[in-house]
Amino acid sequence: MEFFFSQVLSGIASGTIYACLALAVVMIYQAIHHLNFAQGELAVFSTYLAWQMLEAGLPYWIVLLLVVLLSFGLGWFLQMVVMRPFQNAPMLSNIVVFIALFTIFNSLTGFIWGHDIKTFPSPFGFGPLVENLGISRHQAAMMAISAIILTILWAFFRFTRIGLAMRGAVSNPVSSGLVGVNVMAITALGWGMASAIGAVSGLLVAPVVFLEPNMMLSILIYAFAGAVVGGLTSPGGAVLGGFIVGIVESLVSTYVPVIGAELKLPIALTLIIVVLLFQPAGLFGRRDIQRV
């Protein structure tokens, strides 16, 4: 039983990582109704920017602030300059652009900073939060920060007019223009926010998994799985989904003999397929009903 408990805890530990990035995934989904494959690579790029600034001797919290702002600007820029010509293009064209962005940012990061593994500091430290509980201070901080971002997102979409405009712009872009909403600017805001959240998740994840250009590669797949399990329209669901994916991954790879560490990734993919088959809106997502 103690062994089981420790496996669940280790699942929660990796679940925290997935949940962080899943928030960015949900954010961009709310703004453009697509999954952005380049999300993870953008986060890695932001994390390297932070690493560079830390190397230059800037204090951690200043770096965090600067990187969040820069990432927001980068997201905004990508929508306004790169995605803009594709606004009326078919979905497939958009997906090709996402894959292009993925490759560009992945290569760019490797080109600028090399492929050596770098250590990334945590301002919270890795000591245990409470003796014998098995949760480190950094992990606890990740959970707390995810909860804060989650609350901000929830309030943003629930209570602010810009949040409503963003949901409207996704629901019906043409009608949004007709009621005076600048859809392009709203979408750019969504890209900016998603990139900023991605940057925070990169800074939180890097101390745990070490910084290298492919850091987010598999994490993004788990984060997608988490977001799909919880529901792409629900930030809270996505965080919970991230934890579920982490725990399921940990338990299955421990107790199902065939699946060792090597076959962990298919667990996430299987989860995605099962959820899409039986509960397409996710556990907590809103089901869109439309009468035609």
Added chain:
Amino acid sequence: MTSLLKISDLTAAYGTLTVLHSVALEMQAGEIIALLGANGAGKTSTLRAICGMIDRKGTIDFKGKPTSHLRTEAIARLGVSHVPDGRGTFSSLTVEENLQMGAMTRRSRREILEDINTWFERFPRLKERRRQQAGTLSGGEQQMLAIARAMMLRPDLLLLDEPSFGLAPQVTEQIFRTLADLRNSQGTSMLIVEQNANLALEIADHAYVIETGSIVMGGPAATVMADDAVRASYLGY
């Protein structure tokens, strides 16, 4: 006095396909104008051109200001509201959120709330369903919602694209009663595109007839209604 809307030499195209040829049209504040024509004549395109939803050339002056170079959201901010073809429902938002979307250009939260309540009184069906996803409403309820949403902008000009489309006769009648009432109580000017020419001419002051992208006739509603060709083509008697 400057006209509310003055269109001249308006040409519009979808890509290489020109759908409007030198359209001219004028309306005064407080008027209801009916735009009649067969399928594909260019009625919907005229409304879309006014709102900047398609590429257009020519002069469109709204309240004396040229608008033919402006983007859709800027034209909306000037006070042009459009109930589009297909009703334009925000189907994943609730009924109440749809109405709030309509008031996006306005500032005062208190006035917006008051207006929402006024519309809930006018259409009690919408009030009953205020927290329901708008995509689940029936066609008639969605048309009511579309008109209420468009009016939430407090527009000077309301464009309506086939408000009777796909609706039961009683619902259509209710919609047109509401439109007539809005004009009488608030003086809202309207440009109505309608297949059901009889209904549209009943509440219109003036009417224009459009054929293959050009205005072929225009005048007081009574005159247009009395025209033999119009009667044969659009009124069916």
